Amino acid sequence: MTTTDGDLEMSHYGGTVSRDGHTVKIYIYRFAGTADNWTVEIVDSAGHTTVWDGRFPDDLEAYNAFIRAVDAGGMSQFLEPTETLH
Secondary structure, three states, rough: EEEEEOOEEEEOOOOOEEOOOOOEEEEEEEEEOOOOOOEEEEEEEOOOOOEEEOOOOHHHHHHEEEHHHHHHHHHHHHHHOOOOOO
């Protein structure tokens, strides 16, 4: 089941995910009342956002793409890079 938030339809697969000692929020959404593909947006604890380049035909596929990415590269890939001083 999905919910409508203003002009966006939010997937129930979205929510808070913790792994590797990091927590992010995953938002999976599309324009409400359409058959548009789904967008994946990840927000880290500092408020930095990562938006997927591609769109997904269904919200479960979008969520599974996020899980595959975390399994392959860890949660840190969705965190804002820290500044390195040399």
